[in-house]
Amino acid sequence: MEVGSSMVVEELARGREMTRQLQADIESGSSADTCRLLAKEILSAFDKSISMVTSGTIVVENSSANQKAAKSPLRPLAKSPCREGAAPDSEVQLQRRVMCKKRKMLPKWTSQVRLDSGPGVEGPIDDGYKWRKYGQKDILGAEHPRGYYRCTHRNSQGCPAMKQVQRSDDNPLVFDVTYRGAHTCRKRPLADASASQESQQQQQNQELLLSFQTGLKVKTEGLDFESPEPSSSSLPFSFPSTPVESTNPSSTLDDCLVGYGGAFSNAFFSPATSESNYFSMAYGGQTLQAAESDFTETVSAMATWSATANSPMLDMDLLLESVDLDLEFPFDACSFLS
DNA sequence: GGGATTTGACCAGT
DNA sequence: ACTGGTCAAATCCC
Numbered sequence: 001m002e003v004g005s006s007m008v009v010e011e012l013a014r015g016r017e018m019t020r021q022l023q024a025d026i027e028s029g030s031s032a033d034t035c036r037l038l039a040k041e042i043l044s045a046f047d048k049s050i051s052m053v054t055s056g057t058i059v060v061e062n063s064s065a066n067q068k069a070a071k072s073p074l075r076p077l078a079k080s081p082c083r084e085g086a087a088p089d090s091e092v093q094l095q096r097r098v099m100c101k102k103r104k105m106l107p108k109w110t111s112q113v114r115l116d117s118g119p120g121v122e123g124p125i126d127d128g129y130k131w132r133k134y135g136q137k138d139i140l141g142a143e144h145p146r147g148y149y150r151c152t153h154r155n156s157q158g159c160p161a162m163k164q165v166q167r168s169d170d171n172p173l174v175f176d177v178t179y180r181g182a183h184t185c186r187k188r189p190l191a192d193a194s195a196s197q198e199s200q201q202q203q204q205n206q207e208l209l210l211s212f213q214t215g216l217k218v219k220t221e222g223l224d225f226e227s228p229e230p231s232s233s234s235l236p237f238s239f240p241s242t243p244v245e246s247t248n249p250s251s252t253l254d255d256c257l258v259g260y261g262g263a264f265s266n267a268f269f270s271p272a273t274s275e276s277n278y279f280s281m282a283y284g285g286q287t288l289q290a291a292e293s294d295f296t297e298t299v300s301a302m303a304t305w306s307a308t309a310n311s312p313m314l315d316m317d318l319l320l321e322s323v324d325l326d327l328e329f330p331f332d333a334c335s336f337l338s
Numbered sequence: 339g340g341g342a343t344t345t346g347a348c349c350a351g352t
Numbered sequence: 353a354c355t356g357g358t359c360a361a362a363t364c365c366c
Binding site for chain 1: 354355357358359
């Protein structure tokens with residue numbers, strides 16, 4: 001069955017409106033039953049959207065990213081004399097232990113997307129951030145090695161963001177990209193280094209919006225994604241299904257709402273850029289062109305909505321990590337209220 | 339020359 | 353013992 005993209009947009013917009021209503025109800029002290037009803041409706045709307053989008057792949061055509069890396073042939077094995085025969089340095093060992101602890105403290109994998117680099121492109125797409133490869137590993141059972149990247153600004157700005165890129169066994173043009181940790185760096189240097197944090201966030205949002213408006217193509221291919229519910233799998237993004245250590249036990253429903261919105265916003269803000277100037281979404285393997293304005297409107301509305309929900313931040317990565325919820329959140333949240 | 343990548347070695351978790 | 357993740361010297365590239 002062919003599903004128009006506008007239907008999904010409508011459904012999402014409906015969910016957004018109801019969420020807004022829910023927030024208003026909560027603020028005005030409406031009954032828990034009312035909230036429950038609304039939450040149910042919201043979930044229904046989102047479930048509907050999810051079922052329309054049966055599966056997902058983010059496809060970016062002809063990205064120039066990583067072509068450089070692809071051009072360079074594999075060098076012969078560099079016999080590294082390092083540490084060979086060298087006695088273990090206790091200080092080094094200590095550092096390693098510290099690193100390992102830090103590693104443990106990092107947030108869990110926050111999102112997993114499948115990026116199809118498109119024909120003629122040998123590497124995954126540029127996601128707007130600068131990454132530095134620090135390792136590559138052959139993974140058991142996987143045809144292709146996994147690449148390990150960390151944010152270039154790790155040293156200069158202490159940015160903890162990392163990602164793993166692995167070429168899919170099924171489709172060599174598809175890359176599984178797993179992100180870990182939130183970017184604390186600025187994507188690009190600001191002209192005014194003393195700019196306030198707020199304006200920095202605004203700029204990030206602008207950049208996200210811009211990259212979304214100008215370059216994203218989303219396609220679904222019946223692929224599976226990490227999801228708490230099998231029935232709700234297969235989206236070009238993942239919900240924050242894994243409980244992140246909650247540092248704030250008194251998280252409010254507002255926080256949850258913001259997180260939920262963030263999850264959806266993240267779906268549209270999935271890090272990807274390309275040179276293409278249209279946005280399309282496919283259902284059941286068939287790509288459909290979406291009116292750019294529709295999605296622009298949705299994205300803008302979501303950003304606005306997040307802002308009106310007193311979002312402490314609009315960085316979607318942070319949103320995903322800072323909120324502990326799953327797909328069942330609305331019910332949980334309301335039962336929490338009652 | 340500086341930054342990025344490659345790749346064998348090392349380490350911790352299971 | 354095995355595996356995934358990270359380190360860091362060597363090397364490449366601009």
